[in-house]
Structure formats: C-alpha cells, structure tokens
Amino acid sequence: MAGADDPARRWQQAVLAARLFGLDPAGLGGVVVRAGPGPVGDLWLEELLDSLAPGAPVRRIPVGTSDERLLGGLDLTATLAGGRPVLDRGILAALDGGVALLPLAERLPAGTAARVAGVMDTGMVQLERDGFTARHPTRLGLVLFDEGQESDEAVPEALRQRAAFWIDLDGIALADCLADVPEPDGHGRLPTGDVAGELVEALVHGAVALGVDALTAPLLALRAARAHAALRGSKLVAPVDVATAAGLVLAPRATRIPELPEPEPEAEPPPPEPPPDTDNASDEPPPDTTPPEQDQTLPEELVLEAVAAALPPALLEALRKGARVRARQEPQSSGGGARQAASMRGRPIGARPGHLRSGARIALLETLRAAAPWQALRQRTAPLTDTHAINAASAVRARIQVRPSDIQLRRYARRAESTVIFAVDASGSQAFHRLAEVKGAVELVLADAYAARTQVALIAFRGSAAEMLVPPTRALVRARTLLGALPGGGPTPLAAGLEAARLLAHAEKAKGRSVLVMVLTDGKANIALDGAPGRAQAGADALAAAARLRLAGVTSVLVDSGRFASTEARELALAMGARHVPLPNPRAGTVQMLVTDGLAQAKASAGGPVRSGGGLR
Amino acid sequence: MRPVYPFSAIVGQDEMKRALLVACVEPRIGGVMVFGDRGTGKSTAVRALAQLLPPLKATADCPWHCNPVDDPARCPHCSTHRVPGTRVKAVDFAAPVVDLPLGATEDRVVGALDLERALTRGEKAFEPGLLARADRGFLYIDEVNLLEDHLVDVLLDVAASGENIVEREGLSVRHPARFVLVGSGNPEEGELRPQLLDRFGLSVDVRTPQDIPSRIEVIRRRDAFDRDPKAFLANWQAADAALRNKIIKARKRIDALEPDQDILELISRLCLAIGSDGLRGELTLLRAARALAALDGAKTITATHVREAAPMALRHRLRRNPLDDTGSGARIERALADVMG
Numbered sequence A: 001m002a003g004a005d006d007p008a009r010r011w012q013q014a015v016l017a018a019r020l021f022g023l024d025p026a027g028l029g030g031v032v033v034r035a036g037p038g039p040v041g042d043l044w045l046e047e048l049l050d051s052l053a054p055g056a057p058v059r060r061i062p063v064g065t066s067d068e069r070l071l072g073g074l075d076l077t078a079t080l081a082g083g084r085p086v087l088d089r090g091i092l093a094a095l096d097g098g099v100a101l102l103p104l105a106e107r108l109p110a111g112t113a114a115r116v117a118g119v120m121d122t123g124m125v126q127l128e129r130d131g132f133t134a135r136h137p138t139r140l141g142l143v144l145f146d147e148g149q150e151s152d153e154a155v156p157e158a159l160r161q162r163a164a165f166w167i168d169l170d171g172i173a174l175a176d177c178l179a180d181v182p183e184p185d186g187h188g189r190l191p192t193g194d195v196a197g198e199l200v201e202a203l204v205h206g207a208v209a210l211g212v213d214a215l216t217a218p219l220l221a222l223r224a225a226r227a228h229a230a231l232r233g234s235k236l237v238a239p240v241d242v243a244t245a246a247g248l249v250l251a252p253r254a255t256r257i258p259e260l261p262e263p264e265p266e267a268e269p270p271p272p273e274p275p276p277d278t279d280n281a282s283d284e285p286p287p288d289t290t291p292p293e294q295d296q297t298l299p300e301e302l303v304l305e306a307v308a309a310a311l312p313p314a315l316l317e318a319l320r321k322g323a324r325v326r327a328r329q330e331p332q333s334s335g336g337g338a339r340q341a342a343s344m345r346g347r348p349i350g351a352r353p354g355h356l357r358s359g360a361r362i363a364l365l366e367t368l369r370a371a372a373p374w375q376a377l378r379q380r381t382a383p384l385t386d387t388h389a390i391n392a393a394s395a396v397r398a399r400i401q402v403r404p405s406d407i408q409l410r411r412y413a414r415r416a417e418s419t420v421i422f423a424v425d426a427s428g429s430q431a432f433h434r435l436a437e438v439k440g441a442v443e444l445v446l447a448d449a450y451a452a453r454t455q456v457a458l459i460a461f462r463g464s465a466a467e468m469l470v471p472p473t474r475a476l477v478r479a480r481t482l483l484g485a486l487p488g489g490g491p492t493p494l495a496a497g498l499e500a501a502r503l504l505a506h507a508e509k510a511k512g513r514s515v516l517v518m519v520l521t522d523g524k525a526n527i528a529l530d531g532a533p534g535r536a537q538a539g540a541d542a543l544a545a546a547a548r549l550r551l552a553g554v555t556s557v558l559v560d561s562g563r564f565a566s567t568e569a570r571e572l573a574l575a576m577g578a579r580h581v582p583l584p585n586p587r588a589g590t591v592q593m594l595v596t597d598g599l600a601q602a603k604a605s606a607g608g609p610v611r612s613g614g615g616l617r
Numbered sequence B: 001m002r003p004v005y006p007f008s009a010i011v012g013q014d015e016m017k018r019a020l021l022v023a024c025v026e027p028r029i030g031g032v033m034v035f036g037d038r039g040t041g042k043s044t045a046v047r048a049l050a051q052l053l054p055p056l057k058a059t060a061d062c063p064w065h066c067n068p069v070d071d072p073a074r075c076p077h078c079s080t081h082r083v084p085g086t087r088v089k090a091v092d093f094a095a096p097v098v099d100l101p102l103g104a105t106e107d108r109v110v111g112a113l114d115l116e117r118a119l120t121r122g123e124k125a126f127e128p129g130l131l132a133r134a135d136r137g138f139l140y141i142d143e144v145n146l147l148e149d150h151l152v153d154v155l156l157d158v159a160a161s162g163e164n165i166v167e168r169e170g171l172s173v174r175h176p177a178r179f180v181l182v183g184s185g186n187p188e189e190g191e192l193r194p195q196l197l198d199r200f201g202l203s204v205d206v207r208t209p210q211d212i213p214s215r216i217e218v219i220r221r222r223d224a225f226d227r228d229p230k231a232f233l234a235n236w237q238a239a240d241a242a243l244r245n246k247i248i249k250a251r252k253r254i255d256a257l258e259p260d261q262d263i264l265e266l267i268s269r270l271c272l273a274i275g276s277d278g279l280r281g282e283l284t285l286l287r288a289a290r291a292l293a294a295l296d297g298a299k300t301i302t303a304t305h306v307r308e309a310a311p312m313a314l315r316h317r318l319r320r321n322p323l324d325d326t327g328s329g330a331r332i333e334r335a336l337a338d339v340m341g
C-alpha cells in the first residue's frame, strides 16, 4: 500500500481525476482540492482546464459573493437607464455546461452552499428575486479549493458530498509533477449502455465495506467509471474502470478499513499492481471490444483491492487506531470571512422609508417600487434639471425620477449569535454525576436556543489533557451523539482545560459572536499545563490560565462543584473575573439558568445591548 | 423542463411516501416535514408529486386558477370579472408543486407591486408571488432550516389561514393560498425551531436503506434514469398512473369515513400517553388515519390505520425530555405498545 503515499503517484491520480471530471463536470458534481498556496495547485487547475470541453464556461466565485451576483437580480444601472426593470442573470446561470471555481471553499457560508447545491440538484437556477421569475438551465460542476489551515474549517458537507473526487495535493512537490501523465486514448462520449450488474453490485458492496453510508458515493463512482471508460476510448464499462473509480471516489470517503481478500492487511503487501490507467495505459491495446469478464478476479475483490491501494495513509492510520473518523465536520452554522461580516450586520428583515446617511444601506428595489407609481406624473411636471431628482445615470436623460421621499433603507435584525463554552472537570470521583448534569444542561440550552441562535461547545479535561468533545454546534441531535460516551475519572489538568476554553473563545469572538465560558470544577488542579503531576505547579498554571482568560475579555462563570466551597475555586474565579457560584450538586436546570444570566452579561459586554426588532445600522 | 424522477420508482422510504400521499388526499393535514441525511431522496419524492397529482378544475380565463365551485368573492379576479348567475366554464389545470428556492426575496414569495407595469405604464398592479402560484397544490422548501425565520413565519401563517394578505407599496390585496407546505432538512445542520416544527402536521425521518439489495436497486434505477430519462419515465408511467387513481379514489372516499367511538378513544389515549398536549395532535392523527384508510380502500378506520399514522403525526409532538435519550420513534412505539397492547 506504499503506492497511496507516493507523491508522484498521488499527482497522477489527481490528474486522472481532473480528466474524468473534465469529461462530465455536471454528472460528477465536483472536485474537492486540498491544497495550500503554490504552483502545484495551479498546475492541477491547468490540467483541469485543458480537460474541459472547448468553450465550456469557467468562472471564479469568491467567498463573499452575494445572492444578487450568484443567482441574479435587478440590474440597477440598466434599469435606471432603460426605464424598465432589467434582469442581471447572475454568475451561476452563466455556467451551464461549465465549471465554477470556489476558492477558500472552507469559508463558504452554509447558506451559499445550500443555494449552489439546490442548483446542482435541479439542474437550473430558479430565480425568484426582485420581482423576477425565471428558470435558467444550469448544469455545472464545482472545483472546491480547500485551503483551510484551522482544523475547524472544512468545505460545507452539502457540496462536499456532491463532489465525486476529493484529492489532496499537500506534500506534492513540483518535481513530483514532472513525469508526463499519459494522454488519454479516447475523448469519446460517455458510454450510455447498461453496466454489468455485478459491477454495480461491486461498487455498492465496496461502499458498504468502507462504511460509506450515503448512496451518492457509489452513484458518483459509477459515473466516474463511465468517464474512465470513455477516457480509454471504450464503449463498455469494464472492471478496470469500476476499480479505478472506486479508488478515486470511494477510498477518500472510507470510515472503516474494509476486510480485504488478503487476511492480513498489515502484512508486507505484494508489490502493488499499479492500475493500468495511470502507468502504462498507452502500452495497452484499447480493450474496446474486449468483453469485461477477461479479468479473473471477481469485481467485488477488485474494487476492494483498488480501494485499499488508494486509501490515504493518514486515513488508514486513523482507521486502524479505531479513532472515530467522521468526514471532516464543517463548523456547523459558523464560518469565516464573509459570514463574519454578515453576522455582525444581522439578517435583512425588509425595508422602510428613511433618509440617506452614512452607514445606511439603500434598499434599491423597494425604493424603485416606491417611486414607480409617481413616474408618469413626475415626467410631466418635473423639469429635467430638477435638483431634487437623484439621477443615477446622469449622462442619460433621467428615465426614472427618484425623490428623497422615495428612499427606502434596508433594515437588519441584529443577530444575537453567541457561543456557550462548557469547560468541564471530568476528573475525580465526582465526575460521573457532574457530567450527567452538564450533559442535561447542554441539551436544555440547545433545546431553548433556536430563537436565540446559541451554539454550545464542550471541553472536558481529565487525565493529562483537555479534549473538545463537542465543537460549537446548534444541533441538539449532534451534541447528543457526541456526548454519548463522556469519559470520567483520573487527575485534573485544570490549566489545560482553561487554555482550551480560551483558544476556542478567541476563535468564536473573531467570528463576531459573544462568548460565555462556563467552568465546572472544584478548583483543585493536580496536573500542570505541561502535563506533569504536582499540585503546586498545577495550581499556579491554572491561575495563570485563568488570568489569560480574563485578559482575553471573556465573560465567564465558575460553578464550584466541590462538596465544600473551596479557596482554590474562589481564587480561580477572582483571577478569571468570573462569577463564583458554589453549587455542590449542580443540577441541569440550575446550570441552564446560570447560562441564561451569563449570556445576557456576555452580550452586554460585547458592544452594547442587543436591540430588539433591529433598527437601522 | 428537466425530467423528474417518478414517485413510484423510489425504492423503500415507505413512511415518507405514505405521508406525502396522505397530504395528497387530505390537504388539511397541515404540511409535512421530512428529515433526513443528504442523498436520501427527500427532495426527489416531493418534486415527483408534480407528475403524480391528478389535475384540478380551474375557472377558465382566471389568472388565479380559482376553483369554479368556490365563492367568486374570494378570488381577486372573479370577484370583479365574473357576472353573477352565469355558468362558469371549468378547465383542467395541473396541480402546482412549487419550489421555493433559497435566496428567494420576500416580494417574490408574497407578491408585490409589478415594477415593470408601474414604470412603463404607470399602472399600480399586483404581481402575485409563489404563495399564489402554490394555491391548491404544494409548496416545497428544501433545507427549510436555512430559510430566513421571518419567511418561514409568513409561510406558516398563510398555510394555516389559507389566505395571503398583502399590504405594501400602497397595494391592498388578499387572495386564497391553500397549499400543503412541505419542508425538508438535515437535522445535523441545525434544527428547526420547535415552534415551527409543531406547526407541521406530519413529520417523517428518512434514512438511507441499509440492506444491500435495496441499495443496489437505488443505484440501478437512478443510473437508468440519468442515462435515459424518457425511457425510464415511460417504464414507470403505468405505476404512477395506478397511484394517481388511488389518490383520486381515496379523495372520493375520505368524506364517508367516520371514526367510531373506539377509534376516537384510542387516539385520545395515544396522545395522552405521549404527552402531546392540545387538540392539534389528536386532530392530525385522526385525519392521517382517515386518509390512510381511504388510500387503502378500507370501509372503516381501524386501529391498524391509527398505528401507522401515529409515528408521523406525533413524532414531533412528544414532550421534549432532554434527559431521555430514547429516540422519538422508540417512544412512540412504547406508547403504542402500552395503549394498544
């Protein structure tokens, strides 16, 4: 299985994915490209663009692209100049038969991802905006560049799952890309005939063996097999096509190691049989008319072998360790860059009359609507030189006259988004009880949090380190699953817990959210920040970490869950600037109440109280 | 128009299909919410309804496609255009299944001043929105949890009252908007606010089929459809037609189905057992059981129909108990076992 790790081979597989995708962008959905900045990513993109049908449209969609640009809407300049509503078709509708490039896809807001996914599912842009109704056929594929550095950034699952190929260019050097990847034999059309039943079954079995639940995976693999046959110039899908497709589509999605035909996957593997497509496809006679059953191996085994050879070593390692492998979770309703601005501004809730002043955003369509009924009258009565008329297309005769009294401003409801971070002492004999109640509190907060848009995260510390058991989430179901097996007992790395809470708090604040840290502990630390045992250093480290939390401007509450209120806990609270609440038997309901109070305080300290109903900004 | 995968060709997913059929037969059910992972075919099933639904009768020449047997006063067109006492000409009209795409603006949803006519002709006319188009049919929102809350509120209000009232830009319009609201979403992506969820009549959970033969069949059919949609649709036309007949017959039968005292008591006891308060749960359960009985061609509503309807009608009405991990399905099963033995 050394093959999967070899950079040169990985490059060849990446190029193969690009060529397959180029043949059938809409059918294969997309390619998720994991790549840092550098020439290798550019080189790959070049390969992809070369593989596309001539004339296929390609457009870049930056992260902050608005709905108006993405889906289309009113073209204001043309509307003002022409005196009648003019539609701007938007980016997606211009991409029928082509490819959208999405840089920084890991920062794509969930809403944008869902809009694009909807277009992919229906094969059209359904425009219902700004007074326009239109259907634009739009069959497109996506290239999603995952450039995320942080572990909590990931390409939205809604798009990731619709992309056939997930390729990783990290660790591939320019030198690895030098060897020519053989040019394909055929540029033919995709074979449209039936694929032998056993080949379809092999893909389904292969997906199940790899623990891939979604049926999109074998479906996309089947499409990829067709594209691979076309690349070989064959009209028939053969086992080699299916095996290659499985390696490219199914392997990166694996959540468990398949039971291989060989009993011992760890044993020294025989020199891997390189898939004929990448290494010596040109030496092969085009098996155009060769019946598929020429291969002696059963298709199912062939698929599993291909997958095993293609499993990324890191994934394999994680699977072997029995680590829980989830497809890299998107940070649910959070997100970076563009989203940040949006959440600061709040969601638009309509428009109302107002005066233009700095900072106010004009609601163009509503303004035009307000002005529209008066046009006939104004054209008759107002001279063209009317100084009150705002003439956006000043070079042209003012076809539409807009007066200050028409102006409508956008209204935003300020979003009261916030994150509650539980940092829970999971050590010692009291751990079990404390954890059960915290779990209850987490669920109560989430059950109550819909309107308030509150996310909850949970960090548990015990043994020698802190662990983020629940990354920030708003989904009760997800939190419940993650909290399923809360471990407890062992020594107390309090400082590590507080540090983890501070780092997360910092990241959440950077996204424009208000943050509350709920620390549940008896304050008795015995593991220092570096993991070494010893009460004195552990205590000092904890106090230092607490002070850093305070310096970071994080609102916090310390629930002192010791049997007797302790000096250590009180000092810790003081250092953190936290409210100190001695609560020997913390109950879920009580903790939830403390969260509600704390959140109000956190919001107040994060730049003024939240206005109800929104207002102008 | 891009071909749509036929309803009858969907493998498995029985509860979802039954819930949607219930809504076809009993539009007053109050909407259907479909939860499920990606790629489970939630949206396929809903969009397939357009091909399945029997055509409606509409008033000829009425842009609102109003029902000829309704009071013309309710229709913005016929209230002013129809001469009282004249015979109404009825035409066939395809039952609408309207997709509300994410990113739709409010003016297109509720309707607004027709900008083109206002600008070019100085006329103040109302341009109907998606709510008007969905009247007498289905309104579907994929990823409903990502829709702006204020739009969801509007939709639920209109769906409950059956009427859309627009007061904006100097317009004052009211028109009928009786539709079945169908939402779908992935619970892993953030849940629906409980107060919204409560307002859906039925709620179903869809999972990817787990048995291998079903999984293979899903792939086979989907692949066949993708390669040659026309041939595939032709193959399934008869099955869809049979299902359509079933809906038509069930619609005729449903009004004659009256629950007897035992069934009413059973429904009350079930709702009590799961702690769903308010009448809404009981009423929905009764309507769903009745629609299922009508679909099955049964002479009476039986305990079997109630048993089948209970999960979809009550699942989202369970009193939330954060400390009880038991899935909602299991809790319903428990209540069913307790009450029905």
Ligand SMILES: [Zn+2]
Pocket: B059, B062, B063, B064, B065, B066, B067, B075, B076, B077, B078, B079
């Ligand atoms: Zn009418």
